[in-house]
């Protein structure tokens with residue numbers, strides 16, 4: 001049989017056709033790979049633990065807050081971070097791969113997709129009442145020239161963006177927009193007995209009617225700005241009374257006061273943050289909160305009970321405190337978030353090595 005034979009030109013045509021086919025196939029492959037990558041937006045499904053940390057108002061003037069004459073200095077030392085520490089914490093969280101997600105996103109039950117390699121973090125800020133005057137904390141949060149700022153009459157610079165958790169967070173996100181995933185911000189857990197965010201918006205604040213009216217207007221504007229930025233609000237109860245020592249009647253009154261005075265300002269919320277984390281989900285008293293529409297409960301620690309796990313229509317979320325106590329005692333447990341020694345503010349009156357007096 002005659003051997004089949006192709007001339008040079010024919011072989012070249014075939015070679016070109018094969019090469020073109022290979023190129024086309026590769027292009028198709030790489031295009032589909034691109035399509036997958038684009039469709040994913042570089043996100044990967046996250047199925048691990050969602051950490052939740054919280055802190056209180058910050059101490060910005062440690063000389064005043066920790067002065068021997070300041071009767072609150074123990075409380076400031078144990079339960080608060082300084083502005084320097086919070087700034088350091090944000091740096092460490094960012095460097096350790098955390099991104100801020102909203103509490104709503106953490107609890108909506110939908111599949112969480114995050115930038116590859118990132119870990120989710122929810123943050124809440126408790127109290128934020130500004131009860132004290134000239135003791136080292138700011139007076140209130142304000143909105144100036146399109147920015148959230150901290151204000152105090154008791155410092156040379158009355159308005160800055162570096163003395164409070166909210167303002168430090170906003171400044172940080174401006175420098176590192178990817179720290180806030182999908183616009184995630186903190187949940188602010190406020191009371192009512194002395195108003196919120198430094199605004200005296202309830203009769204318990206004991207200010208004139210005119211001041212209360214003016215503060216309420218300003219506070220509503222501020223809350224609207226914060227919500228637009230992604231902040232959400234939770235009830236930390238109106239009176240900040242500890243659950244175990246509060247009668248059912250008092251709890252009922254608490255919820256009614258919240259509904260009457262604070263809900264019109266921060267809006268409806270299903271999130272209840274137990275003062276000092278003290279709670280008993282099984283208690284009949286907790287039914288009062290549920291009746292008022294709360295079904296997401298913020299606790300402290302990490303010991304979710306069987307009862308809490310089994311009540312699927314309620315969520316009990318355990319949070320880790322960041323304060324002076326935690327920085328000194330929980331270095332190991334918190335290593336995933338931050339080097340607590342490195343961020344510890346040495347202008348505190350107690351050294352980092354101080355471990356006593358807590359338990």
Ligand SMILES: [Zn+2]
Nearest residue numbers: 126127275276
């Ligand atoms: Zn509190």
